[in-house]
Amino acid sequence: MSRKPLIAGNWKMNNTKTETIKFLESFLPKAKGLSVDIVICPPFTNLFVAAEKLEGTDVKLGAQNMHWEDKGAFTGEVSPVMLKEIPCDYVIIGHSERRQYFAETDETVNKKIKSALQHDLLPIVCVGESLAQREEGITMSWIMSQVENALKDISSQELEKIVFAYEPIWAIGTGKTASAADAQEVISAIRKKIAQMYCSDTAEKVRILYGGSVKPENIKELMQEADIDGALVGGASLKPDSFYALCTFNL
Numbered sequence: 001m002s003r004k005p006l007i008a009g010n011w012k013m014n015n016t017k018t019e020t021i022k023f024l025e026s027f028l029p030k031a032k033g034l035s036v037d038i039v040i041c042p043p044f045t046n047l048f049v050a051a052e053k054l055e056g057t058d059v060k061l062g063a064q065n066m067h068w069e070d071k072g073a074f075t076g077e078v079s080p081v082m083l084k085e086i087p088c089d090y091v092i093i094g095h096s097e098r099r100q101y102f103a104e105t106d107e108t109v110n111k112k113i114k115s116a117l118q119h120d121l122l123p124i125v126c127v128g129e130s131l132a133q134r135e136e137g138i139t140m141s142w143i144m145s146q147v148e149n150a151l152k153d154i155s156s157q158e159l160e161k162i163v164f165a166y167e168p169i170w171a172i173g174t175g176k177t178a179s180a181a182d183a184q185e186v187i188s189a190i191r192k193k194i195a196q197m198y199c200s201d202t203a204e205k206v207r208i209l210y211g212g213s214v215k216p217e218n219i220k221e222l223m224q225e226a227d228i229d230g231a232l233v234g235g236a237s238l239k240p241d242s243f244y245a246l247c248t249f250n251l
């Protein structure tokens, strides 16, 4: 089973509207006819302008978060209905920064995944362990419980639309990448877990990305691993040249 690689740029709280336009005007003319799926996830305030620029291109648009309700008294939140109308294709759910600073839990992650799927948004679901958890030797049990809780009451048809991203927290923005072998070990365990919960056919279809200090210099090695289907990139997705280099790792 060959899964098409996916390279997603998570801009986090970076790039203004002007910077977004500048980025896309530089990146898009080069990013034609590439053999990977590309997703750009700018801040909410730049989604409209990005959607306009991306129209008619192969590059997809993602949001970095959403609420699970369609509308209501949730000051400061953005709903799936609003994202769909922009139109966004993807939405990142349960990023470790959301879990750490904004009190997201496995339960809210599961609610958001279900809501995204109902609204035809493709979830990029993040899981990952802290340095303390890795040192304690509980990485696998922690990640498997995040995966299990994320997928509560989700059908196998729905699961095929979900992308997972394994992002060890200690590797995010630190310059410390997990070794390709360490990333492969966890990602193949996630795939086995999905096979146990559903079936191996479904598990073979699900794309699982690695994230954490991915750069043009280390992406090739990561992508050589059998179960790593792409990257969720923070810092190196902010500049058109380095993001382009990531999207062309296989050329």
Ligand SMILES: O=C(CO)COP(=O)(O)O
Pocket: 010, 095, 167, 171, 172, 173, 174, 175, 211, 212, 213, 214, 232, 233, 234, 235, 236
């Ligand atoms: O958190 C990440 C992507 O979601 C990774 O960020 P960095 O690539 O900056 O380490």
